């Protein structure tokens with residue numbers, strides 16, 4: 603009887619090691635593919651994409667918060683989406699990303715394939731003004747990088763869907779003198795449900811507004 607129990611425990615142990623090993627090797631295969639892609643593409647992005655440094659900031663934020671339901675407004679050719687999707691692959695999450703321009707959308711699709719992250723992305727072609735209101739909550743993490751004059755509006759639409767500790771982030775908030783950006787930052791300052799700070803990253807600025815209460 604004892605021998606059977608020891609045998610069963612041994613088999614269970616081996617199975618667990620096998621599952622763990624195959625997961626770890628899938629993770630490191632993805633890590634290798636994404637990081638090679640991002641390193642090779644560094645400096646060659648031409649669709650108003652974020653910098654490598656800002657991509658790293660997004661990646662770390664998603665990992666730290668263990669965010670799963672991620673929304674991006676403004677895909678362009680996919681640089682920021684790839685960083686977000688790479689993090690989502692580790693948190694068990696997925697990224698919905700929206701782009702209005704068909705050419706950039708098509709290039710983004712190709713880049714996602716090359717980087718190996720297509721499975722973690724739901725790309726939507728169309729106007730974010732129409733698509734964002736249709737997104738179902740809860741949303742854990744938003745990266746807003748499209749039309750600046752809509753930043754406040756995007757925030758207002760998504761605000762009720764953002765989970766506790768979830769964050770709404772926005773790019774280019776250190777663009778001095780941009781009245782749309784100033785209005786957006788003023789709006790965040792007055793919002794007592796969210797705590798906002800600025801990640802400086804490459805210098806463009808990423809505002810990070812996290813929900814602290816319902």
Ligand SMILES: C[S@@+](CC[C@H](N)C(=O)[O-])C[C@H]1O[C@@H](n2cnc3c(N)ncnc32)[C@H](O)[C@@H]1O
Nearest residue numbers: 650651652676678681682701702729730747748
């Ligand atoms: C600054 S780029 C995004 C860069 C991207 N986040 C990256 O770092 O790789 C802004 C993108 O937002 C898109 N855009 C602007 N207004 C939009 C709208 N109303 N709906 C969807 N996409 C929009 C533009 O076509 C452009 O490709």
